[in-house]
Amino acid sequence: MMMDLLFPYPAHERLGKQLAFIMETDKLKTILRQSYISDGTRRENDAEHTWGLTLMAITLAEHANMPELDLLRVLKMLIVHDLVEIDAGDTFAYDTAGHADKVERETAAAKRLFGMLPEDQSEAFFALWREFEDRQTPEARFAAAVDRLHPMLLNYQTGGKAWKTHQVHAGMVRERNRSIADGSVALFQYALELIRQAVADGRLLDEPQPGGE
Amino acid sequence: MMMDLLFPYPAHERLGKQLAFIMETDKLKTILRQSYISDGTRRENDAEHTWGLTLMAITLAEHANMPELDLLRVLKMLIVHDLVEIDAGDTFAYDTAGHADKVERETAAAKRLFGMLPEDQSEAFFALWREFEDRQTPEARFAAAVDRLHPMLLNYQTGGKAWKTHQVHAGMVRERNRSIADGSVALFQYALELIRQAVADGRLLDEPQPGGE
Numbered sequence: 001m002m003m004d005l006l007f008p009y010p011a012h013e014r015l016g017k018q019l020a021f022i023m024e025t026d027k028l029k030t031i032l033r034q035s036y037i038s039d040g041t042r043r044e045n046d047a048e049h050t051w052g053l054t055l056m057a058i059t060l061a062e063h064a065n066m067p068e069l070d071l072l073r074v075l076k077m078l079i080v081h082d083l084v085e086i087d088a089g090d091t092f093a094y095d096t097a098g099h100a101d102k103v104e105r106e107t108a109a110a111k112r113l114f115g116m117l118p119e120d121q122s123e124a125f126f127a128l129w130r131e132f133e134d135r136q137t138p139e140a141r142f143a144a145a146v147d148r149l150h151p152m153l154l155n156y157q158t159g160g161k162a163w164k165t166h167q168v169h170a171g172m173v174r175e176r177n178r179s180i181a182d183g184s185v186a187l188f189q190y191a192l193e194l195i196r197q198a199v200a201d202g203r204l205l206d207e208p209q210p211g212g213e
Numbered sequence: 214m215m216m217d218l219l220f221p222y223p224a225h226e227r228l229g230k231q232l233a234f235i236m237e238t239d240k241l242k243t244i245l246r247q248s249y250i251s252d253g254t255r256r257e258n259d260a261e262h263t264w265g266l267t268l269m270a271i272t273l274a275e276h277a278n279m280p281e282l283d284l285l286r287v288l289k290m291l292i293v294h295d296l297v298e299i300d301a302g303d304t305f306a307y308d309t310a311g312h313a314d315k316v317e318r319e320t321a322a323a324k325r326l327f328g329m330l331p332e333d334q335s336e337a338f339f340a341l342w343r344e345f346e347d348r349q350t351p352e353a354r355f356a357a358a359v360d361r362l363h364p365m366l367l368n369y370q371t372g373g374k375a376w377k378t379h380q381v382h383a384g385m386v387r388e389r390n391r392s393i394a395d396g397s398v399a400l401f402q403y404a405l406e407l408i409r410q411a412v413a414d415g416r417l418l419d420e421p422q423p424g425g426e
Contacts, residue, residue, distance in 0.1 A: 015403060018272050023370055025268060026251035029261045038239035048242045048260035054267060054292050055238060059231050059334070072285040075292075079267050121272070157236055190228060 014118045021116040027086045034092050034166065035151045040158040046082045046090065049150070053078045056146040063186040064145075066138035073139045077132040080125055081143065084109035093151070093176055094168055106133075135182065145183030149191055152177065156194055160203030169205045170195050227331045234329040240299045247305050247379065248364045253371040259295045259303065262363070266291045269359040276399040277358075279351035286352045290345040293338055294356065297322035306364070306389055307381055319346075348395065358396030362404055365390065369407055373416030382418045383408050 031046040044052075057074050082090075087109035091098040114125040131140050152173065155163050163173070173195050181188035198204035244259040257265075270287050295303075300322035304311040327338045344353050365386065368376050376386070386408050394401035411417035 012399065012403070015273075015276065015399065019366065019403075022265075022269055022272060023251055023366060026265065026367070026370075028264070029250045029257065030252065030254075037242045038236055039243065041243075044242065045261065047264045048258065051241070051260045051264040051267070051292070052235075052239065054264070054288070056235055058289055058292060059235060059330070060228075063228065072288070075267070075285070075288050076271055079264070079271060079288075117272070153232065153236060154239070157239075186225065186228065190225070190232075 017116060017118050018121070021113070024116060025083055025086060025113060028083060031082070031085045031090055033090050033151075034162045035154045036158045036161045038154060038157045040161055044154070046085055050078060050082055052150055053143075053146050056150060057143065060146065060184075060187065061142070063184045064138065064142040065182075065184055066142070069142060070139050073128075073131075073137075074143045077128050077140060077143045078147070080114075080128050081132045081147070083113050084129065087112060092166065094166060094172055135179070138183075141179075141183035143183070145180045145187055148177045148180050149187055152191055152194055156198050156203060160198060163198075163204050167205070169207055170199050171207050173204065230329060230331050231334070234326070237329060238296055238299065238326060241296060244295070244298045244303055246303050246364075247375045248367045249371045249374045251367060251370045253374055257367070259298055263291060263295055265363055266356070266359050269363060270356065273359065273397070273400065274355070276397045277351065277355040278395075278397055279355070282355055283352050286341075286344075286350075287356045290341050290353060290356045291360070293327075293341055294345045294360070296326050297342065300325060305379065307379060307385055348392070351396075354392075354396035356396070358393045358400055361390045361393050362400055365404055365407055369411050369416060373411060376411075376417050380418070382420055383412050384420045386417065 028050070029045050029047040032043045033046060033049055035044050035049070036042065037044045037048075054075055057071065057078060061069055061071055061074070084106040088102070088105035091102050110126055110129050114122045114129070116122075117125060131137060132143055133140075135141055135144055151162070155161065162168075174192070177188070177191050180191050195204065199206050241263070242258050242260040245256045246259060246262055248257050248262070249255065250257045250261070267288055270284065270291060274282055274284055274287070297319040298304075301315070301318035304315050323339055323342050327335045327342070329335075330338060344350060345356055346353075348354055348357055364375070368374065375381075387405070390401075390404050393404050408417065412419050
């Protein structure tokens with residue numbers, strides 16, 4: 001396989017760095033998630049997942065808690081939010097062990113990847129990623145809300161495929177996705193409906209029965 | 214495979230339509246392009262391609278001919294620009310027969326898909342798609358420029374894989390990508406460099422020799 005980087009573009013050092021970053025981050029297409037695409041035929045990758053989130057964001061922005069959302073910043077955050085997984089891998093939502101050192105692994109990844117860019121841009125992209133992770137601004141909270149809702153839709157649509165593989169129960173899904181309400185109460189209400197319905201039609205396990213009684 | 218749509222959400226007719234649109238357009242992940250992803254292992258699909266374009270747009274916006282670009286509109290156009298291929302399929306850049314009825318096929322697709330949305334949004338998304346196709350605004354021209362440049366980068370990086378499969382020559386690539394200059398002269402100059410270099414290292418065929426002399 002051809003592994004040499006693009007030739008440097010002599011007259012434009014900035015453009016050379018930017019294009020090297022673009023080619024390096026193309027690897028996002030090879031990072032697999034636990035969710036299946038809507039026809040259930042294969043797991044989705046981080047790049048197509050990210051596109052799905054950007055489409056959700058522009059379609060569902062009216063449901064954000066904050067009416068005057070800076071949608072451009074939401075989109076920028078979403079576009080870069082999973083790049084760190086190129087180095088750090090995808091950590092499954094319900095994998096507690098994997099979450100222990102997630103912050104360190106992802107911070108190192110952010111430094112390496114965004115560090116390929118010209119310095120001003122490197123800082124700007126790093127800040128976008130931190131903003132998304134910190135969930136403090138209305139934009140970050142709405143971006144995080146669609147990031148949580150999207151896999152639930154795919155899970156529902158594929159008959160609960162990833163939920164069943166990982167023996168995820170309704171209580172875990174409710175707990176994990178509670179933060180959707182921070183970005184959009186309307187989407188959170190829908191998520192609760194979706195969970196109820198998924199349990200009702202056997203796509204999602206109800207709470208485990210304690211002691212098997 | 215579970216094919217039933219998401220249950221309607223009674224209190225929110227708009228949200229129900231929007232989510233049905235989101236699930237239907239998830240099919241973009243199954244539309245394959247001729248380009249290979251950067252490691253050359255498989256062809257890329259339209260969804261991950263679109264994500265790549267949005268990353269290019271936010272990274273390279275400074276190189277647009279128009280300095281005060283409305284980047285939000287660029288991103289919105291890119292996010293929806295290939296949805297029509299869910300019904301109409303991907304038409305390879307150098308497939309002249311396929312281009313003959315492309316407009317009709319894609320217009321019908323746009324009407325069906327965007328028609329799933331609430332009316333105001335359906336019109337807005339259709340307008341974004343038309344704006345992209347018409348290439349008249351600076352935003353559409355810049356969006357189109359990254360859409361043209363991206364497969365060239367992937368082709369270069371994979372040793373000219375898709376170019377070789379389809380016996381594409383340098384003259385065809387130059388002709389096809391001339392419009393990059395309408396969105397960004399800087400990116401067009403880079404594209405010309407890339408073509409020269411690709412010919413020089415045997416990734417791209419030079420013009421065919423007339424009469425084989």
